[in-house]
Amino acid sequence: MKYILFDTETTGNGELDRIIQVGAMVLDSEKYETKDIEYAENLFDSIKERDVLIYDELCSCDQEIAYEAMEVHNITPEMLINKPKFHETKFAKMLNEYNSNENYLIAHNIKFDLGMLEKEGFKNNYKLIDTYKCAKAIFPDFNHHRLQYLRYFLGLYKIEQAEAKRLGIIIKAHDAIGDVLVMKLLLDELLKHKSYEELHEITKLPIISTKFGFGKYKGKSFDEVRAIDNGYLLWAMNNLDDEDLKYSIKKFLGLL
Structure with missing residues (x-):
């Protein structure tokens, strides 16, 4: 091998x-x-x-x-x-x-x-x-x-x-x-x-995240970000290069 x-x-x-x-x-x-x-x-x-x-x-x-x-x-x-x-x-x-x-x-x-x-x-x-x-x-x-x-x-x-x-x-x-x-x-x-x-x-397999590890909301959970800036979640889902994070956001938003 x-x-x-x-x-x-x-x-x-x-x-x-x-x-x-x-x-x-x-x-x-x-x-x-x-x-x-x-x-x-x-x-x-x-x-x-x-x-x-x-x-x-x-x-x-x-x-x-x-x-x-x-x-x-x-x-x-x-x-x-x-x-x-x-x-x-x-x-x-x-x-x-x-x-x-x-x-x-x-x-x-x-x-x-x-x-x-x-x-x-x-x-x-x-x-x-x-x-x-x-x-x-x-x-x-x-x-x-x-x-x-x-x-x-x-x-x-x-x-x-x-x-x-x-x-x-x-x-x-x-x-x-x-x-x-x-x-x-x-x-x-x-x-x-x-x-x-x-x-x-x-x-x-995708790695499931529940919070942002970088950016302006680093350390905040998806729940916290949705409460203050739901548009950022949508932007991150469509624009980030991190496929695992994009997958995690889609799963969090119920799109999968």
Whole structure:
């Protein structure tokens, strides 16, 4: 059974934007010898044996990189010269090889990253785990569930250097493989509460909320907001990006 944790960096967040970097870990019970496996970017030439495969690859595309995206991930057009297209990467070949419902595909806010993969022609057969959604369900009282917030709030930053050294990873801010490392540590925390299969079930279902966790009515229940500003409930239901919250409001208003 394979557990593939991955993250993408992209040219932007629009409809036409594409993947330009991917980082991934494949967790497995098997042992891999470096002489038998060609590792992406030759990260593990000095490591004889491990039960984790690492992919850290840049890839080129025809879409220009938005300056706002460069500001976040620091990937410039010059860095993509002579890099393979996404479908030519080692990650893409591995992803298709293991694409069955016996294996798990894991990301933080997986809807976005899976959507980017689908632009490359990928059709998913994996069981999905969204660590963002699972963190919301397991830690409902946390102020935020962004990966970097959880990195500090849960103290993951205190152990990430040791884990990075063990795996041969260099940590860089807003870098795909760096984010995957933090996600792996977050997954370890989530697995203290739920099994992989339970995390998969959480990912499939909406998370029901009864109050706002952000915005001008942060901390107020839907009942309280309806009493003072019912229009805000309707606005939030139609305009927020948080699908779980939108679902919760619809359920609260009796529209489901």
